[in-house]
Amino acid sequence: TGPEAELGYMLRPDLHGRGIGGLxxxxxxxxxxxxxxxxxxxxxxxxxxxxxxxLLTRMGFVRTVQEQVMAKARGVMTASETWVLxxxxxxxxxxxxxTG
Numbered sequence: 700t701g702p703e704a705e706l707g708y709m710l711r712p713d714l715h716g717r718g719i720g721g722l723x724x725x726x727x728x729x730x731x732x733x734x735x736x737x738x739x740x741x742x743x744x745x746x747x748x749x750x751x752x753x754l755l756t757r758m759g760f761v762r763t764v765q766e767q768v769m770a771k772a773r774g775v776m777t778a779s780e781t782w783v784l785x786x787x788x789x790x791x792x793x794x795x796x797x798t799g
Contacts, residue, residue, distance in 0.1 A: 701738030703783075704731040721754050728758065732789055739785045745770070746778035759792045760784040 706727060710720055728740050742760060744751040752762075764781035 702736060703739045703741050704735060704737050706731075706740050706742040715750065720750075721757065724754060724758060728784065728789065729793075732786055737786065739783050740789075742782045742784075744780055744782065746780050752780070752782075755782045755784075758784060759788045761788075 706724060708720055708724055708727075731737060731740055740760075742751075742755055744755070746765065755762075760782040761784070762780050763783045766779055766781075767776045768779045769775075770777035770779075
C-alpha cells in the first residue's frame with residue numbers, strides 16, 4: 700500500500716451532531732494529502748460507533764478490517780473496525796465535489 704497517515708478524533712458528547720467532527724476530519728485529511736507523500740489515511744473505530752462509521756462513509760472511507768480487540772478504556776474485548784481512504788478515492792471525490 701505505501702506510506703499512510705492515521706485519522707483520530709474525539710468530541711465531547713454535548714458537541715455531537717453539529718457537524719464539527721466532519722469538518723475537522725475533512726480538513727485533517729485534506730491537509731494530510733496536500734502536505735504528505737502518503738497513499739492512504741486509516742481510521743480505527745469501535746464497531747458500535749455508528750456516528751463515526753457514517754462520517755467515514757460520507758468521506759469515502761471503506762471498511763477493510765473487522766476484529767475483536769482488548770479495549771483498555773472499556774476493559775473488555777470489543778469489536779473494532781479499520782477504515783481506509785486512498786489518495787485516489789479522495790482525489791476523485793474532491794474532483795466530483797468541485798464539478799458539482
